[in-house]
C-alpha cells in the first residue's frame with residue numbers, strides 16, 4: 164500500500180496523546196479505510212490515541228472496534244503528513260461494514276505504551292544530565308525506546324567520571340519528582356524557545372509544535388508520549404556506553420524498572 168496515496172487530502176489526525184498521554188481508550192470515526200486482502204486493513208480515524216513508530220518510539224498496538232461489529236487487531240501504526248494510519252488484522256466481523264463515518268472505539272495496549280513513556284522521559288532527562296556532566300550541549304542522533312533501549316549522541320564518548328555523574332544526576336532527577344510540562348507553539352516560537360534542544364536538527368517542520376519541559380531542564384520540541392512526573396520513571400538502570408562504528412557518536416543503553 165502506498166501510504167502517501169492512502170492519506171492524500173486527509174486532514175491532520177487529532178493526536179489525543181498530545182494533550183493527554185494517559186488516554187488508554189477513545190472514541191472517534193473512520194475517515195478512510197483500505198482493505199489489504201479480506202482480513203487485513205489500513206484504517207484512518209479522525210482522532211487517535213495510538214502513537215505511530217516515530218522519533219525512536221515503537222508503534223503502539225491495541226484494537227479498534229466499530230459500532231458495526233468489526234474488530235481490528237492493530238499491529239502497526241504509521242504517521243505520514245500528520246495523518247495516523249492504523250494497520251492490522253480483522254478478528255471479528257466483515258471489512259465491508261467499515262466506511263467513512265463509521266463510529267469506532269480504540270484501545271491501546273497500555274503496558275507497552277507506559278513503558279515507552281517512562282523510557283522516553285528518562286531519555287530526555289538524560290540528555291540534560293549529560294549536558295550538565297560534560298559541560299557540552301547534547302546532540303541526539305537517534306534513539307530507540309524498545310528493546311534494547313538507547314539514545315545516541317553526536318561527539319566523542321565522554322570519560323567514565325562524566326558518565327557516572329550524568330547517571331547520578333538522572334537518578335536524583337527521578338527521585339525529586341520533577342514535573343513534565345507540555346505546551347503548543349508555532350514553529351517560529353519553538354525556534355525561540357528551543358533553538359539549542361538536543362534533537363533540533365532531526366525535527367520535522369510543522370505549523371503546530373509541541374514543547375516538552377522537564378522542570379529545571381532545557382525545553383525540548385517533541386511529539387512523543389511522556390510521564391507527568393519523573394518519579395514515574397522508576398529505577399533508572401544504566402547498562403553500557405558504546406562508540407558507533409564510525410566513531411562520530413556514542414550510544415547510551417539504559418533500562419527502567
Ligand SMILES: [Zn+2]
Nearest residue numbers: 283375385387
Ligand atoms: Zn519526547
